[in-house]
Amino acid sequence: MFERFTEKAINAVSESQRIAVEMCCSEVTPxxxxxxxxxxxxxxxxKLFRMYGITPELLMAKAKKYLTSDSKRKENIPFSHxxxxxxxxxxxxxxxxxxxxxxxxxxFLSLISDKNSNVQKILKEFNFDNYSSKDILTKLVQKKIKxxxxxxxxxxxxxxxxxxxxxGEALSGVFDRAVSKLSxxxxxxxxxxxxxxxxxxxxxxxxxxxxxxxxxxINNFESKLAEQQSRQAEYEGKKIIFTPNAFxxxxxxxxxxxxxxxxxxxxxxxxxxxxxxxxxxxxxxxxSLRINEQKLSEEILKPIEKQMPExxxxxxxxxxxxxxxxxxxxxxxxxxxxxIAEGTSVAFDVLNELEITxxxxxxxxxxxxGYGDEYFAKEITFTPRxxxxxxxxxxxxxxxxxxxxxxxxxxxxxxDEPSSLAMKALNQLGADAVEIRHGIxxxx
Numbered sequence: 001m002f003e004r005f006t007e008k009a010i011n012a013v014s015e016s017q018r019i020a021v022e023m024c025c026s027e028v029t030p031x032x033x034x035x036x037x038x039x040x041x042x043x044x045x046x047k048l049f050r051m052y053g054i055t056p057e058l059l060m061a062k063a064k065k066y067l068t069s070d071s072k073r074k075e076n077i078p079f080s081h082x083x084x085x086x087x088x089x090x091x092x093x094x095x096x097x098x099x100x101x102x103x104x105x106x107x108f109l110s111l112i113s114d115k116n117s118n119v120q121k122i123l124k125e126f127n128f129d130n131y132s133s134k135d136i137l138t139k140l141v142q143k144k145i146k147x148x149x150x151x152x153x154x155x156x157x158x159x160x161x162x163x164x165x166x167x168g169e170a171l172s173g174v175f176d177r178a179v180s181k182l183s184x185x186x187x188x189x190x191x192x193x194x195x196x197x198x199x200x201x202x203x204x205x206x207x208x209x210x211x212x213x214x215x216x217x218i219n220n221f222e223s224k225l226a227e228q229q230s231r232q233a234e235y236e237g238k239k240i241i242f243t244p245n246a247f248x249x250x251x252x253x254x255x256x257x258x259x260x261x262x263x264x265x266x267x268x269x270x271x272x273x274x275x276x277x278x279x280x281x282x283x284x285x286x287x288s289l290r291i292n293e294q295k296l297s298e299e300i301l302k303p304i305e306k307q308m309p310e311x312x313x314x315x316x317x318x319x320x321x322x323x324x325x326x327x328x329x330x331x332x333x334x335x336x337x338x339x340i341a342e343g344t345s346v347a348f349d350v351l352n353e354l355e356i357t358x359x360x361x362x363x364x365x366x367x368x369x370g371y372g373d374e375y376f377a378k379e380i381t382f383t384p385r386x387x388x389x390x391x392x393x394x395x396x397x398x399x400x401x402x403x404x405x406x407x408x409x410x411x412x413x414x415x416d417e418p419s420s421l422a423m424k425a426l427n428q429l430g431a432d433a434v435e436i437r438h439g440i441x442x443x444x
Contacts, residue, residue, distance in 0.1 A: 004094070008104040012040045013087075020077055024069040027080040030117035031063050037108055044140055045108055048133055052126045062125055066118040082117050086110050097141045109137045171265060174198045191243040192280030193225055195250075199267040207268050207300060214296045215289055224285040245280035249273050258390045261309030261405050263397035268300050310345050311393070311405040314338035319380045321362075325371050331383040332414055332422035333365045335390075345407035350439035354431050364425045385420055389413045408440045 005013070015036035020028040038049055038056050049055075079087070090110040094102045111119055112130050120130065177198040178190055200218040202208050211217065242250060250265075252273035257265050274283055275293050286293070305312065315330075318338035322330050339347050340358050382390070390405075392413035397405045414422045415433045423433070 004091075005102045006104065008040070008042075009102055009107055012036045012104055012107055015040055016083075017077070021073065021075060023067060024073045025067060025077065026070050026074070027078050028083055029067070029080045030082050030086055030111060030114055030119050031066055031122065033083065033086065033107070033111055034119050034122065035059060035063055037104075037111065040104070044136065045105065048136065052123075052128045054123075054126050054128070058126075059122070062122050063118075066122065082114070085116065086114055089113070094141075097138070103141055105137050105141050109134060109141070171267065173202075174267060177201060190246055192246045192249050192274060192282035193285065195246060195270060196274060196282040196285075197221060197225065199271065202267070205267065206303065207266075207271065210299045211271070211296065214291050214299070216286060216291055216296070220289060221282075221285055224288050225281070227288075243280075245277075248277055249280060249282075252277055255387070258394045258405065259312070259315050260304055261311030261313075261315070262304075263394055263402050263405050268304065272297055272300055309404045310342060310407045311410060313342045314407060314410065317341040321365075322380055325366060325369070327369065329381055329383055331369070331386050332389050332417065332420040333368060333425050335386060335410060335414065336422040336425055337361055337365060339407050339411060342407060346440060347407035347411040350408075350411070350436055351431070353439060354429075354435065356426075356429050356431060360429060361425065364428045365421075368421055368425060385417065389417055389420065389422075392416055412437065412440060 012033070013036070016032040017028050019035050019039075020032045023032075025032070035056070037045070038054060038059050041049055086107075087110075090102060090106045093110055094106045097106070112123065112128075112133060114120070123130070174195070175190075175198070178194040181194045181197065197218065200208055200211065200216070200221055208217075249270060250273075253265050253269040256273050256276075257263075257269045260269070262269070274280065274286070275297050277283070278287075314335065315338065318330050318334035321334050321337040321341070322328070337358070339345065340351060340356065340361055342348060389410070390413070393405050393409040396409040396412060400409075402409075414420060414426075415437055417423060418433070426433070426436070
């Protein structure tokens, strides 16, 4: 039910549960939610409570007389029927207001509209004006529709070139060994287990040494793999065919490589992707070995991050810029800010010569996408248009025979997307695509 709730809304629900447990109540009620909303309130919601002198301490004093406590504290207590109805009403409100996400303000609106609990009685003791407060909150959630939806959310077709993935030098031998394992096991479609086993056979690689340190080696992997059940498949011609989970792993590895600034797919990217997706026979084996997946991922990333590729730095800075204005999605405009913030690349030099400053670029970007104040995903994602630009940059670097995606590849890819937000920002900043392209070509 809570998949669409923003982080702020989920925090309010969690806080209501904590309060109910602390008060030794037998169930979580709307009154607990009211106490939680006051504790978690920020922005307009906080101003509304302050307007009527509602503080956590005063509210608790008035709410206690409507709540009953048990003698023993229970950790896992259910939501009351009235609370469940409020949650249901909250979801309905979000749908009617046109929001894809369920906000803190939706919870607030639903709660003060409820007539089956003591919430309105409690608020009345503070002379709380339900009518005007509902009007303010309704207008607020309408404004947040635009603020939470990114303009670059239209679907773009992104085609991953899988033929080039397993032909690259970085994976030389891995897929040859993986395919040879198919006939040995009687399988015909390449799965995650053959790919990971083939990677672990490279005793001299730094990645394998890191994996061994965490208890992941070819012997215990294959030992556990032997306990797994077989699966049927089919194989056509000489072209490698992946199982659905192997395809997902390779597709994620492709995206991971691009985000880490690499123009080639390496075994590191594949293992990181397996640990991220948590799917497939290979992952089941790793899970059964009780390996600390987070620490293993961090250890694999360390040597990559030490090299500090331009694009990796830009991706990190782009995400920071998104967080700065309260967004959980990175579009092409954040790539532009990341290039400027990185400050050492050819792309930055070209923009700097055109007198494009970070201050001005931020102001333009903020005017294009606005501010948000919700985080409803643990990981910041990329818009389809941003992924398309990153794909273009990857292809450009690969075509030029580079091992790394450079900032100039990224900026040139932006220029090839004239309707992107990054280009709109550049146009507003007075930059011309022709002179940017010319500047990059002269400085290369």
